[in-house]
Amino acid sequence: MPRKSGPISKRPIPYVKHVVAVASGKGGVGKSTVAANLAVALARQSFDGRNPRVGLLDLDIFGPSVPKLMGLEGLPPPEWTKAGAIIPFSNHGLQCMSIGFMVPQTDDTAVVWRGLMVQKAAQQLLFDVDWRGHGGEGHPGLDVLVVDMPPGTGDVQLTLGQLVQVDGAVIVSTPQDVALIDAKKGVAMFRKVDIPIIGLLLNMAHFTCSTCSTPHHVFGPLTSFHQTADALNLKILGELPITPSVSADGDSGSPTTLRSGGSGNVQGVDEVQSVMDQVAKNVLAGLLAKDKGGQS
Numbered sequence: 001m002p003r004k005s006g007p008i009s010k011r012p013i014p015y016v017k018h019v020v021a022v023a024s025g026k027g028g029v030g031k032s033t034v035a036a037n038l039a040v041a042l043a044r045q046s047f048d049g050r051n052p053r054v055g056l057l058d059l060d061i062f063g064p065s066v067p068k069l070m071g072l073e074g075l076p077p078p079e080w081t082k083a084g085a086i087i088p089f090s091n092h093g094l095q096c097m098s099i100g101f102m103v104p105q106t107d108d109t110a111v112v113w114r115g116l117m118v119q120k121a122a123q124q125l126l127f128d129v130d131w132r133g134h135g136g137e138g139h140p141g142l143d144v145l146v147v148d149m150p151p152g153t154g155d156v157q158l159t160l161g162q163l164v165q166v167d168g169a170v171i172v173s174t175p176q177d178v179a180l181i182d183a184k185k186g187v188a189m190f191r192k193v194d195i196p197i198i199g200l201l202l203n204m205a206h207f208t209c210s211t212c213s214t215p216h217h218v219f220g221p222l223t224s225f226h227q228t229a230d231a232l233n234l235k236i237l238g239e240l241p242i243t244p245s246v247s248a249d250g251d252s253g254s255p256t257t258l259r260s261g262g263s264g265n266v267q268g269v270d271e272v273q274s275v276m277d278q279v280a281k282n283v284l285a286g287l288l289a290k291d292k293g294g295q296s
Contacts, residue, residue, distance in 0.1 A: 010165045014085075015131040015141030016055070018287045021160065021169040021195065025182030027151035030203040031172045032058075032065035033250050034240070035148035037272070038170065040257040041280035042144055043093050052143035052284070055088065055131050058098035059160065060150040061118050062111050067100040071253025075101065085130035092258055095142065097129050115155050122159045144287065151182075153189040161193030167287055168198040170237065170279070173228075175205060175219045180228050187232055198286055199235035200228070201279060207242040208268060218242060237282055238275040243268035 013019060022035035036056060043054040058066035067073045070091050078101050079087045088097040099121055103111060113121070132139035147166075150156050160166065169190050173183040187197055202225050206215035222239070229236050245268070249256045257276050259269060 008162050010163060012165045013126055013131070013145060014129075016145045017142065018144045018167045019147060019164060020144060020198070020283055020287075021147045021149050021166055021190075022172060023149040023157070023169055023186050023190070024151055024172045024179075025153065025184070025186030026173070026179045027063075029172055029174045029179055030240075030246075031151070032060070032069060032148050033246060033255070034170075034172050034201060034203060034276075035146055036066065036069040036250070036255045037246075037257045037276045038279060038283070039094055039146040040092060040255045041273075041276040042146065042283065044257070044277075045280050045284050047143055047284055047288070053095075053141070054093075055095035055097070055142045055145045057125060057129075057145055057147045058096075058100065059122055059125060059147055059156050061099050061113065061121050061156060062150065064098045064100035066096055066098040066148060068253065069250050069255065070094065070096050072096060072098075072101070073253070077102065081130050081136070083130075085128055086124075088129055088131060088133055090133060092254070095131055095133050097125060099125065118155050119159050122156045123163070126160065126164055144284075153185055157186075157189060158193070161190065161195055166195045167290060168196045168283070170198050170201055170283070171234075172201050172203055173225065174203055175217065175222050175225050177224050180224055184228060184232065187234070197232075197234055198283055199237040200225070200232075201237045202239040204242045205239035215241070235282075237279045240275050241268040241271050243272055245269050246272060 022031055024031040039054050039056040043051060056066055058064045072089050072091055081087060088095040131142045171183055171186055173179045190197055204219055205222060207218050208215050246256045256269060256272050
């Protein structure tokens with residue numbers, strides 16, 4: 001007798017209310033840095049009259065960045081609950097999980113796995129993490145889980161898109177056509193698996209030197225980006241500047257959105273924080289609207 005098959009049923013991630021994916025299609029556009037800063041910015045907003053409980057999941061199996069970006073390098077392997085779930089690490093007020101915590105990570109260590117192993121690892125990170133953290137049964141879990149996606153449209157993206165109830169995706173790109181080409185492919189893939197696109201976020205839009213106030217478009221004009229957003233009928237969430245501090249903060253394990261306000265716009269820090277704050281507000285507004293729509 002042939003086996004009966006049907007559409008794969010999507011399910012929620014345990015102890016997570018909302019899932020937001022941050023993706024790019026193209027590697028090297030700053031997606032992981034954006035994801036980390038978005039998670040921090042979300043945790044600083046107001047959500048149902050309080051700060052939301054936010055987590056950050058690194059689904060980049062071959063090039064995990066969250067341990068570095070969140071100051072969680074060099075830790076022992078994560079602990080497990082009695083039920084066999086992984087307990088995430090915590091820093092900067094965020095619960096964090098990455099394959100980088102599960103396998104030896106040195107400068108010259110590579111994850112060399114075939115597709116099936118990658119899919120299994122992705123599923124374990126998605127469904128076998130107890131996002132209540134060390135609080136266990138006494139903790140309500142997360143309001144929002146930000147998922148840092150790997151570049152491309154391969155196994156991990158399909159695993160997320162086919163198995164997980166994802167509330168929306170933020171697509172990150174730089175101004176060049178070579179990045180926008182892959183960003184459009186990412187949008188097409190998410191739409192194919194019925195994941196709503198929250199909007200496009202432009203990274204490295206311009207650079208303002210310390211001796212003038214004129215934005216310099218290092219990677220070319222922004223015309224193609226705006227045309228792409230119009231063609232795809234997508235909202236532009238913001239335009240982030242090229243800021244040396246963002247790179248330095250990421251390397252030090254302390255995302256720029258953690259900096260105290262009033263930096264005097266030194267190297268564009270205030271601008272970065274303002275843009276990420278607005279992106280976070282847009283994301284949360286969409287999630288709250290979805291909650292109210294589901295209750296009506």
